[in-house]
Amino acid sequence: LDTVEENLEVLRQQGKNVSRAMLKGLEKRKHNLEAKLEKVEHAIKSRTDDVVDFKQMGIDHIFIDESHQFKNLTFNTRHDRVAGLGNSEGSQKALNMLFAIRTIQERTGKDLGATFLSGTTISNSLTELYLLFKYLRPKELERQDIRCFDAWAAIFAKKTTDFEFNVTNNVVQKERFRYFIKVPELAAFYNEITDYRTAEDVGVDRPNKNEILHHIPPTPEQEDFIQKLMQFAKTGDATLLGRLPLSETEEKAKMLIATDYARKMALDMRMIDPHYEDHPDNKASHCAKIIAEYYQKYDAQKGTQFVFSDLGTYQPG
Template identity: 35%
Template sequence: RIVKQLEAMKKNWTVRLEKLLADAKKDDLLSWEQLGIDTLFVDEAHLFKNLYRFTKMTRVAGLPLANSERAFDLFLKTRYTMRLHGGAQRGVVFATATPVANTMAEVHTMMRYLQPRRLEALGLQQFDAWAATFGESVTALEIAPDGSGYRMNTRFARFINVPELMAVFGEVADIRTAEMLKLPVPALRGGKPRIVACPASTALKAYVRTLVERAEAIRMGRVKPQDDNMLAVTTDGRKAALDFRLVAPSARFDA
């Protein structure tokens, strides 16, 4: 199975690179190299988190395999910029308040951008090697995406060897916490967040049953992906949980 996945990745990347090369030939402008840029300052760097990665952990939650051309474009530019500085990890500055927005794997992504030579020296440039050193998968009971009940799910969700990870990442990361910044923010009543549980209405419970039916139809292949898919099901579920009127505009306020 792994061999087939690798062959599929190779084919996808071949097609993608051919498309990028074909698009590049259409541009009759200055190339990036001709612009003379030798330093990059990237604000909101978390917007470039969807950088491609090759991994055998394809069936583990918490490891999105999505990749964007925007992230790949920046990745190439960071490599070129560092090469201008003799291959040193210089000339690239990232700024973000959320270096880890959705998954632990984004730490490795930031390190790939900013510490390529350090990762190579440690033998951790490949994600699977990094994941085996600084993270572990956890199997736990989770709510099913369609809200029908619970299921056991394995998720890449726990850091290990944190002091060693922070020692390496700290070579390029200047981390500032809210306590260190002391920004003027309003105080929380009671001093901490409170969870207020709201009972589900009859209408919401009935709607959740329709989500379960839609999810079952998707799993059984009775519906085309362009007509319905699990992303649409989970999105509708989140909308309904937030305010039922987002999926049923004519519903009463307390529905």
């Protein structure tokens, strides 16, 4: 709750005015957090089982393998319209982990209290680095007067506005935190808690990848469907896609539906409707052709191919 108001203080320190809309958003976030805390408090008080809890167990350190599974930790920010920040609500699993680590840190009076083991510590968002510090270095963050994500981002991240293509191939403006700044200071802070090993360090023998990108122009059916998809994204008229009108819930997920159709369409129009023809220029046909060529080329050597596809694969039954 404290970090909600601190987000506004960060704005004031940057010389920006706090509008009525910002204050309204602040009150809403405070209300949501208070309701969430009241729910947790009620659940704790309502417990009737007589068990030993984590605090009573006296644990002073925990090791978390595959720690990236806990990086969906709740955080507070006023940048709720900035793309790529992840889910600020977080997961209950990650919050439980934070409670456990904080219990250890309060007992020892020090940071850390846990060892995170992962091959993908940071993969999708700049916020993941902040959340790692939130888990393991709360006292150091406080010493640096960093008490919320917005304060951390104001020091170490740069937000830019660029033009991007959306799922319907329209150009839209997107705000993102795209770059780290003050990299030497941030790297030094990170290295204080990090010990890393590369594949070369541990002697993992990996083959070199020869990546070939195949550019395939859309078929006439795909070009026609793209226009329908763009209209659907603007109007929400699901009949354009050959489906029933959207329900109230589906209307809120309109862009997710458009993304799903775009993925299927790009592979093979028969993913949309089995009545479409097996066009020789769709992605699936091109892939099958190349696989067949390699099969014939290396048949004498009994060559083996691995094909990874998470869409349009055969499902038994």
